[in-house]
Amino acid sequence: xxxxxxxxxxxxxxxxxxxxxxxxxxxxxxxxxxxxxxxxxxxxxxxxxxxxxxxxxxxxxxxxxxxxxxxxxxxxxxxxxxxxxxxxxxxxxxxxxxxxxxxxxxxxxxxxxxxxxxxxxxxxxxxxxxxxxxxxxxxxxxxxxxxxxxxxxxxxxxxxxxxxxxxxxxxxxxxxxxxxxxxxxxxxxxxxxxxxxxxxxxxxxxxxxxxxxxxxxxxxxxxxxxxxxxxxxxxxxxxxxxxxxxxxxxxxxxxxxxxxxxxx
Amino acid sequence: xxxxxxxxxxxxxxxxxxxxxxxxxxxxxxxxxxxxxxxxxxxxxxxxxxxxxxxxxxxxxxxxxxxxxxxxxxxxxxxxxxxxxxxxxxxxxxxxxxxxxxxxxxxxxxxxxxxxxxxxxxxxxxxxxxxxxxxxxxxxxxxxxxxxxxxxxxxxxxxxxxxxxxxxxxxxxxxxxxxxxxxxxxxxxxxxxxxxxxxxxxxxxxxxxxxxxxxxxxxxxxxxxxxxxxxxxxxxxxxxxxxxxxxxxxxxxxxxxxxxxxxxxxxxxxxxxxxxxxxxxxxxxxxxxxxxxxxxxxxxxxxxxxxxxxxxxxxx
Numbered sequence: 186x187x188x189x190x191x192x193x194x195x196x197x198x199x200x201x202x203x204x205x206x207x208x209x210x211x212x213x214x215x216x217x218x219x220x221x222x223x224x225x226x227x228x229x230x231x232x233x234x235x236x237x238x239x240x241x242x243x244x245x246x247x248x249x250x251x252x253x254x255x256x257x258x259x260x261x262x263x264x265x266x267x268x269x270x271x272x273x274x275x276x277x278x279x280x281x282x283x284x285x286x287x288x289x290x291x292x293x294x295x296x297x298x299x300x301x302x303x304x305x306x307x308x309x310x311x312x313x314x315x316x317x318x319x320x321x322x323x324x325x326x327x328x329x330x331x332x333x334x335x336x337x338x339x340x341x342x343x344x345x346x347x348x349x350x351x352x353x354x355x356x357x358x359x360x361x362x363x364x365x366x367x368x369x370x371x372x373x374x375x376x377x378x379x380x381x382x383x384x385x386x387x388x389x390x391x392x393x394x395x396x397x398x399x400x401x402x403x404x405x406x407x408x409x410x411x412x413x414x415x416x417x418x419x420x421x422x423x424x425x426x427x428x429x430x431x432x433x434x435x436x437x438x439x440x441x442x443x444x445x446x447x448x449x
Numbered sequence: 450x451x452x453x454x455x456x457x458x459x460x461x462x463x464x465x466x467x468x469x470x471x472x473x474x475x476x477x478x479x480x481x482x483x484x485x486x487x488x489x490x491x492x493x494x495x496x497x498x499x500x501x502x503x504x505x506x507x508x509x510x511x512x513x514x515x516x517x518x519x520x521x522x523x524x525x526x527x528x529x530x531x532x533x534x535x536x537x538x539x540x541x542x543x544x545x546x547x548x549x550x551x552x553x554x555x556x557x558x559x560x561x562x563x564x565x566x567x568x569x570x571x572x573x574x575x576x577x578x579x580x581x582x583x584x585x586x587x588x589x590x591x592x593x594x595x596x597x598x599x600x601x602x603x604x605x606x607x608x609x610x611x612x613x614x615x616x617x618x619x620x621x622x623x624x625x626x627x628x629x630x631x632x633x634x635x636x637x638x639x640x641x642x643x644x645x646x647x648x649x650x651x652x653x654x655x656x657x658x659x660x661x662x663x664x665x666x667x668x669x670x671x672x673x674x675x676x677x678x679x680x681x682x683x684x685x686x687x688x689x690x691x692x693x694x695x696x697x698x699x700x701x702x703x704x705x706x707x708x709x710x711x712x713x714x715x716x717x718x719x720x721x722x723x724x725x726x727x728x729x730x731x732x733x734x735x736x737x738x739x740x741x742x743x744x745x746x747x748x749x750x751x752x753x754x755x756x757x758x759x760x761x762x763x764x765x
Contacts, residue, residue: 264638279629295638303622
């Protein structure tokens with residue numbers, strides 16, 4: 186479903202701040218794969234997700250989604266294939282627009298937007314039912330501005346929006362990192378449910394090793410702009426946090442990153 | 450006092466005309482979150498295009514349509530400078546505005562003022578609005594439905610209805626989403642460069658249309674008529690927001706509030722003039738009023754925060 190081949194990306198090339206963020210990353214996800222991505226700060230996790238989403242062009246390499254080569258497409262043209270939830274709850278929704286309008290915008294992701302109504306009556310009832318399932322009390326606030334919602338409510342709404350128009354690929358970029366533990370658990374559970382219900386191919390970046398092990402069928406760890414660990418299937422199911430750490434020090438040749446991963 | 454009351458219908462008419470310009474400013478400033486300075490130039494472009502065409506015998510409505518079109522063209526230029534050339538929005542607007550000054554003069558045959566000959570009744574009758582109609586209706590020389598307040602009022606309501614419809618469509622929603630959160634808009638597959646250009650075109654089209662109306666009202670187009678238009682537009686938007694934001698939630702009503710804001714602005718100006726202020730100080734006064742109103746939200750946040758607990762028990 187997703188095929189990343191040897192992508193490289195350097196930021197601020199030629200300056201003192203030059204940073205090789207991606208150094209030849211290759212990854213293939215099969216249809217329905219739920220892949221968790223871990224790694225220390227600056228390892229390239231979010232950079233890889235942004236490369237796939239098209240936030241900026243990569244320096245070399247290729248990316249294709251569901252057989253379509255998207256390497257040279259701008260962000261908005263990749264949107265038909267990709268659903269996204271960002272780390273910052275502010276990024277995924279339009280704060281000055283209603284919950285209803287946000288959902289309607291997302292339902293038209295990747296389609297031509299013409300002069301027919303932006304929100305139809307039929308949609309309204311459909312969204313109401315969907316929001317009811319979220320169980321956050323949002324179903325009675327369809328016309329409230331999204332700016333009034335809490336971070337957790339926004340992330341839940343963004344998740345719903347990302348899955349309204351079934352994407353070929355769902356990108357979750359530390360989408361629970363800014364939430365309190367209880368809300369984070371709830372949003373994570375919701376993510377699991379939505380991924381399972383629609384059988385979505387998913388990449389989820391997380392800082393939490395336990396979450397990375399508990400969710401999905403595949404786990405990759407990044408270090409210094411590369412994928413250094415890739416486990417899946419039975420092997421991943423049996424994985425524990427100490428084992429993962431041990432694996433990591435073996436691959437990276439040091440244990441300095443242990444603290445980074447455990448503490449963050 | 451009598452002077453002021455006599456001048457009131459004229460002031461209200463003029464406020465309504467500027468209100469259409471202010472609605473254009475609302476689209477960029479409030480919906481797209483761009484301060485677009487093109488308007489200072491495109492206002493006059495609309496007026497110039499209208500007057501030149503109309504005085505050369507072109508049908509009134511066609512001439513107004515042409516004014517709308519040249520305004521949209523000005524917006525297109527600013528939009529391309531901003532999106533395609535990557536120039537910050539404010540600077541793009543300033544560049545277009547500066548360039549338009551020469552273009553406006555060129556349109557007006559390198560004359561700083563071009564008048565519509567209103568002593569010729571044939572011409573005057575064809576106009577949609579004119580300051581003369583205010584007096585004519587009062588004297589009974591013209592039917593009441595030619596009164597500028599009624600004509601421009603209806604015109605504004607029709608425009609608001611069209612805009613209300615447009616911003617409710619998929620495309621209109623995409624435009625609003627772009628102003629609300631660009632990241633989100635792009636993630637939803639919206640080409641934000643396109644929506645920004647579209648918004649700038651729509652806005653400047655309205656501004657130019659308003660210029661065409663003002664040219665009719667004062668029966669001339671004049672090279673400096675748009676100077677400071679952005680400030681008048683912002684003043685109207687802010688006055689409308691301050692006075693009506695608590696009661697007007699519907700989008701159409703918000704646009705109406707902008708229009709009312711412009712009327713109030715002109716009534717205040719008229720009142721200040723009636724009190725004997727030298728008209729040359731008007732621009733300074735406008736700048737001060739807008740500066741103060743723009744500062745209020747900032748001051749409110751900084752000095753009038755809601756009471757919250759700070760400090761509390763110290764452990765360290």
